[in-house]
Structure formats: structure tokens, C-alpha cells
Amino acid sequence: MPPYYLLIFFIGAYVLTYLTIPKIIGLVEYKNLMDNPNVRSSHVKKTPTLGGVSFFYTLIFALFFLKILDGSFTEAxxxxxxxxxLFIVGLKDDLVVLSPLTKLVAQLAAVSFILSHQSFQIGSLNGFLGIYDIPIFLYYVAGAFIMLTIINAYNLIDGIDGLASIVGIVILVIYTTIFYLTAEYFYVLIALALNGSLIAFLSYNLSSRRKIFMGDTGSLIVGFMISALTLKFLALSPNSYNELPFLLENAPLIAIGILIVPLFDTARVFxxxxxxxxxxxxxxxxHxxxxxIDSFNLSHQQASFVIGGFNLLFVVLMVILGSTSDNFYLVLFLITTIIILAYIFYRFDYSFSNIKRRILFKRKVDRLKNGVFKKKPNKPKSENVD
Structure with missing residues (x-):
């Protein structure tokens, strides 16, 4: 595939998202569809949401041009x-909160379309934990579980400015590299398009003047795409792994490493x-x-980049170990890391009442710094009249 195709999809998605998000912000502000802060929120003022709308139409355009580019891309x-x-459900959830069961049923309906395409079918674990061929019914159950877990895990990490975008960018960069090495160009281009959209969105999400949240509309769409890419990664043919820098049987563990941040956070809070x-x-x-943020006094940006950096570093370590180690040592490394992380965060007081007091105190300090509570002027002393 010519390199300029990669640039066209990435830059096209970036420009489309970057130029249209201000229109979304204007509409949201005009219709007062703002996200109001509450005791759990990390923001202190009304903020526009629905940034994920831009992901939807960007991906629809990308899928259309992918189908035009190559008719063999039947996955589109x-x-x-x-x-x-997921766009309709996420949009409604951002405007009128839906029950977890309603969202779960919608997610199951969405993933069923991906599971029905043969290119996503996982027929073998290629010796992972001694398992080779798996029956088709088990694939449907496992595939649905994997996709639903990833969608909801990604949705749950969208709690502070920049985090979901940065983690999504890291994951998509890794999958773009994997699919490029294995010559799966459809997935390379779709990952690049989504990454361009996320990078454009990130500049607004971290802005202090034109801030917008992706909302459930965005997190469900991005989580859905990442889950589909993960399923495709696990369904690659054995010959494809000859181009990758890790052993074939370690692919499931590499996938866990790529998704370590949302999976660990979800397991922990659950x-x-x-x-x-x-x-x-x-x-x-x-979370x-x-x-x-609450215990180390980090800003949203600092916490997001720390977590994103950890995600990237962890994947690099997993790939290095996966290139030589068998399943046992890689599983041992993964379990040890999770136990250490769980213990570190367990040491902090994460009771809701204590965190609520910290947040209320922090907001009060912020208001004082911003001059919300201005010092009252002294009343003039009454003059004595003799």
C-alpha cells in the first residue's frame, strides 16, 4: 500500500475532527446540553459534551472511502x-442517563455484527496454556465477552481530561504497528483514522478555553473500535506472526498488556x-x-500522561518478554505486576466519604484562588457627631 494512503487517512480524519468540533461546542452551548459537575466530577463548571459525535462521522467517512479504495475490504x-x-445509545445516555442493562443489551447487539464476520473468528489459541483449536460456539461466547469487557473498561476510564484520549492513542499506535507489520492494511487505515480524530479531540479536551468531553458517545465508539481491533489481532493467521517480535502463543498475553490500563482499573473498581x-x-x-489526582495532587494532564506512559512502557516490556519467554514466565510477570499495582493503590484511603471531603475541600481552595469568594469591603466607620 502506498505510504500516502496512510497520510491521507490520518490527516483527513484529524482535519475533519479539528474543524468540526468547534461547531459541536457551539451547538451544545446554544442548546445548553452541558455536563454539570457533581460530587464525583473532576471539573468545577459546566462543560460541553458530545465530542464523540465527531468520532462517529469521521469513522463513517473513513469506512466509506476504504470500501471505495478496495472492494475486498468487506469488513467495512x-x-x-x-x-x-452505539452512537445512538451513547448520545441518549449523554442526554438522558440510561440503565446499565440497556447499554449492555445495545453493546451486545453492536458486537454481534463484528462476531458474524469470518475474519474475526478465533479458531485456535496456538498453544497458549496448551490450548489449540477451540469450537465455534466457544468463540462466540469468548468473543462477545472480550468485546463487551473492553468497551465497558474503556468507558470507565473516561473520568479526567485527556486520559481516555491518551490511552486510546497509545493503544491505536500499537495496533497500527502490528497490523502494518502483518500487512492487514484495512485495520491500519481505520486505526489511523480513529487516531487522527482522537489527537484532534485531545487538543480541545485539554484546552482551558474551548474544552469539550467525548461523553459516552465517544467512549463507547472508541471502545468498540479497540475491541474489534483486539479481536482481529487474536484472529490473525499463524503465518502473520512471523513478522511480529513475539511468540505466537503469547498473543493473548500481549493483548492484555496492550489493554492493561482499562482492564486493571475496571477490575480494581469492580x-x-x-x-x-x-x-x-x-x-x-x-478509579x-x-x-x-486526590492522593498525589497531580493535575488532570499529569495523571493522564503518567498513566499513558505506563501503558506504553508496560507493552514494551511485555513484547520483550514475549519474544523469548514461554507462557509461564509471561503470566508470572503479568500477575506480579497486577498484584504490586493493586497493593500500591490499596494503601491509600479510597473510601467514598473521605474522598468526597477531599474533593469539596480542594474545590473550595480553587474557588478561593480564582477569586470566587472575594473579600468583603470594610464598612466605613460612623463618624462621631458632637
Missing amino acids: IYFIPGLTI TIRVANKKSPFSPDRN THHIL
């Missing part, structure tokens, strides 16, 4: 129904909620990014 048409379902006898989907401020 299978993405559109799933994207449309465990805490269940231990506290709450629903796994009940909202709180127990890893909240702990970094």
Missing part, C-alpha cells in the same frame, strides 16, 4: 451497524464495589486516575 460494512447502535456490597456499575471516585 460490518462496522457501520455496530457504530450506529472488586472494591462488590466488597462494599454495591453494584459493580455504581458510580464512585475509586486509578482519581487516586493519582
Whole structure:
């Protein structure tokens, strides 16, 4: 594939997103569809949301041109129904909060289109933990579980400025590299298009003047695309792995390494909620990014780049180990890392009441710094009249 195709898809997606997000911000402000802060929020003023709308139409354009570019890219048409379902559900959830069950049913409907295409079918684990061929019904169950887990895990990390975008960019860069090395150019181009859109969105998400959130509309769409790319990565033919710098049987562990941030954070908060006898989907401020901000006094940008940097470093280590180690040592490394991370964050007081007090105090300090509470002028002393 000519290199200029890669540039066209990346730059085209970037420009389309960058030029149209201000229009979305203007419409959201005009219709007052703002995200209002609450006790769990990391922002202190009304902020425009629905930034994920730009991801939807950018991907639809990309899929259209991919189909025009090469008629053999039959996967393109299978993405559109799933994207449309999640776009509608995410949009409604941003405007009128939906129940977790409603969103789960919609996600299951969306992923069914991807699972029905044969190129995503995982027929073998290629010796991972001694497992080779797997039956087709097990693929459907495992495939649905993998995609639903990734979609919801990515949705849950969208809690502070820049985090979901930065983690998404890191993941997409890795998958772009993998699919380029294996000559899966359809997935290279679709990953580049989404990455261009995320990078353009990030500049607004981190802005202090023209800020916008991606909302559930965006996080569900990006999570869906990442889950589809993950499934395709696991479904690559054995010959494709000859071009990759790790052993064939280590692919499932490499996939976990690529998605370590959303998967670890989701497992952690779900465990805490269940231990506290709450629903796994009940909202709180127990996420890893909240702990970094509340306990280490990091800014949103600092916490986001720290987590994104960790994600990239962890993948590099997993690839290095996966090139020589067998499953046992790679699994041992992965489990050890997760235990260490879990212990480190367990040491902090993440009770909701304590974190709530910290947040309220921090906001009060911020208001004082911003001059919200101005010093009242002294009343003039009454003059004595003799």
C-alpha cells in the first residue's frame, strides 16, 4: 500500500475532527446540553459534551472511502451497524442517563455484527496454556465477552481530561504497528483514522478555553473500535506472526498488556464495589486516575500522561518478554505486576466519604484562588457627631 494512503487517512480524519468540533461546542452551548459537575466530577463548571459525535462521522467517512479504495475490504460494512447502535445509545445516555442493562443489551447487539464476520473468528489459541483449536460456539461466547469487557473498561476510564484520549492513542499506535507489520492494511487505515480524530479531540479536551468531553458517545465508539481491533489481532493467521517480535502463543498475553490500563482499573473498581456490597456499575471516585489526582495532587494532564506512559512502557516490556519467554514466565510477570499495582493503590484511603471531603475541600481552595469568594469591603466607620 502506498505510504500516502496512510497520510491521507490520518490527516483527513484529524482535519475533519479539528474543524468540526468547534461547531459541536457551539451547538451544545446554544442548546445548553452541558455536563454539570457533581460530587464525583473532576471539573468545577459546566462543560460541553458530545465530542464523540465527531468520532462517529469521521469513522463513517473513513469506512466509506476504504470500501471505495478496495472492494475486498468487506469488513467495512460490518462496522457501520455496530457504530450506529452505539452512537445512538451513547448520545441518549449523554442526554438522558440510561440503565446499565440497556447499554449492555445495545453493546451486545453492536458486537454481534463484528462476531458474524469470518475474519474475526478465533479458531485456535496456538498453544497458549496448551490450548489449540477451540469450537465455534466457544468463540462466540469468548468473543462477545472480550468485546463487551473492553468497551465497558474503556468507558470507565473516561473520568479526567485527556486520559481516555491518551490511552486510546497509545493503544491505536500499537495496533497500527502490528497490523502494518502483518500487512492487514484495512485495520491500519481505520486505526489511523480513529487516531487522527482522537489527537484532534485531545487538543480541545485539554484546552482551558474551548474544552469539550467525548461523553459516552465517544467512549463507547472508541471502545468498540479497540475491541474489534483486539479481536482481529487474536484472529490473525499463524503465518502473520512471523513478522511480529513475539511468540505466537503469547498473543493473548500481549493483548492484555496492550489493554492493561482499562482492564486493571475496571477490575480494581469492580472488586472494591462488590466488597462494599454495591453494584459493580455504581458510580464512585475509586478509579486509578482519581487516586493519582486526590492522593498525589497531580493535575488532570499529569495523571493522564503518567498513566499513558505506563501503558506504553508496560507493552514494551511485555513484547520483550514475549519474544523469548514461554507462557509461564509471561503470566508470572503479568500477575506480579497486577498484584504490586493493586497493593500500591490499596494503601491509600479510597473510601467514598473521605474522598468526597477531599474533593469539596480542594474545590473550595480553587474557588478561593480564582477569586470566587472575594473579600468583603470594610464598612466605613460612623463618624462621631458632637
